[in-house]
Amino acid sequence: MSTIYIRENLNELASAIDKKSSIFVIIDNNLKPYCSHFSQFNTIWLNTSENAKTLDTVAELTGKLLEAGADRASFIIGVGGGITTDIAGFVASTYKRGVKFGFVPTTLLAQVDASIGGKNGVNYNSYKNIIGTINQPEWIFICPQMLSTLNPREFKAGIAEVLKTFILFDKEYYKVAVEYFAQLEQLLEKEGSYAPDGEFCNLSLLTEIIGKCAQYKSAVVERDEFERGERRMLNLGHTFAHAIEKICGEACSADGKQSGIMHGEAVAIGMVLAAKLSVKMGMATGEFADMIEHDLKRVGLPVDVPVHPATGEKIAVTSLLEALKKDKKVNGEHINFIIPQDLGCVKDIKILIKELEDLACDLC
Numbered sequence: 001m002s003t004i005y006i007r008e009n010l011n012e013l014a015s016a017i018d019k020k021s022s023i024f025v026i027i028d029n030n031l032k033p034y035c036s037h038f039s040q041f042n043t044i045w046l047n048t049s050e051n052a053k054t055l056d057t058v059a060e061l062t063g064k065l066l067e068a069g070a071d072r073a074s075f076i077i078g079v080g081g082g083i084t085t086d087i088a089g090f091v092a093s094t095y096k097r098g099v100k101f102g103f104v105p106t107t108l109l110a111q112v113d114a115s116i117g118g119k120n121g122v123n124y125n126s127y128k129n130i131i132g133t134i135n136q137p138e139w140i141f142i143c144p145q146m147l148s149t150l151n152p153r154e155f156k157a158g159i160a161e162v163l164k165t166f167i168l169f170d171k172e173y174y175k176v177a178v179e180y181f182a183q184l185e186q187l188l189e190k191e192g193s194y195a196p197d198g199e200f201c202n203l204s205l206l207t208e209i210i211g212k213c214a215q216y217k218s219a220v221v222e223r224d225e226f227e228r229g230e231r232r233m234l235n236l237g238h239t240f241a242h243a244i245e246k247i248c249g250e251a252c253s254a255d256g257k258q259s260g261i262m263h264g265e266a267v268a269i270g271m272v273l274a275a276k277l278s279v280k281m282g283m284a285t286g287e288f289a290d291m292i293e294h295d296l297k298r299v300g301l302p303v304d305v306p307v308h309p310a311t312g313e314k315i316a317v318t319s320l321l322e323a324l325k326k327d328k329k330v331n332g333e334h335i336n337f338i339i340p341q342d343l344g345c346v347k348d349i350k351i352l353i354k355e356l357e358d359l360a361c362d363l364c
Contacts, residue, residue, distance in 0.1 A: 002138065022042075024075045028080030031080060070095065071300075086129070108150070108162070120132055126246045148199060152194060161294050174343055176209070180206070181298075217307075228248055232329075246347055247260060272296065274338065284339075305320070317362070324353075331350075
């Protein structure tokens with residue numbers, strides 16, 4: 001499995017890199033301030049957006065690697081958020097039938113979730129990550145200090161994955177994380193920034209939170225790398241989230257615009273819907289669902305189904321369910337769905353899509 005380094009200083013990256021290899025860095029174009037850390041390597045800049053997660057981008061990067069002389073002994077480093085690590089990992093997994101690679105995730109979402117686990121993929125039309133591989137990076141270098149470069153919305157998108165992880169595995173740290181991120185939200189309202197002096201308050205606690213998430217995710221992946229059992233639990237909130245992203249993405253693509261919702265925002269809404277569904281199924285209390293909704297609001301995340309970008313009206317449940325039928329987790333007339341019952345108690349159930357339609361008809 002991948003070696004995970006958690007360091008407060010990016011200068012320590014050198015310790016993870018094998019100097020004997022020919023290094024090629026695929027890096028988010030927004031990270032120019034950090035280019036000095038990679039100037040000694042062959043660098044390929046990537047304009048990142050969800051629309052860039054395509055086979056066309058993979059082909060373009062493959063061509064650049066060929067032109068630069070990358071061979072089967074080369075090593076690829078993906079530097080950026082989840083989009084960059086998804087693309088870089090997929091390119092590395094397929095270039096000359098696979099070369100070794102590592103990640104330097106630079107968003108909260110990527111540090112706690114997206115870069116960990118070996119899932120590398122691209123989208124096809126509006127279907128997220130429908131083409132991909134499961135192939136582990138050699139290492140993941142996590143530096144929380146880099147998060148100070150994020151705008152608040154990008155940072156919040158990662159909070160959803162943090163809280164998802166603790167809902168699954170650690171009810172005590174769930175409470176710690178909610179309080180910490182709620183304090184950051186208050187700081188944002190007062191100062192206009194999470195890190196007004198260039199550094200997060202209580203960076204050591206943030207580092208601890210990220211480290212715990214990374215350890216939980218890595219341990220699950222080690223036990224169930226190919227998502228045949230326990231790893232499916234990590235999809236909490238994602239079934240509805242992917243349906244929301246699909247609808248918003250399709251509408252915006254038709255207008256040539258970028259989708260108006262981020263993955264973490266959709267996951268937050270998806271967790272609220274999953275908790276409400278759990279109440280309707282008699283598996284959770286209303287108090288639990290209310291707590292999840294209240295806590296996500298406290299940390300500044302959306303909890304309501306968004307409006308349709310084309311119509312300006314709230315997305316209907318029927319539209320969500322129609323999009324949900326194309327989810328990767330659908331198997332015949334059933335879908336695997338992750339239902340939260342309480343903090344630290346989540347069930348992986350197989351439910352008839354028709355039954356899900358009946359239960360979810362008035363969720364939002």
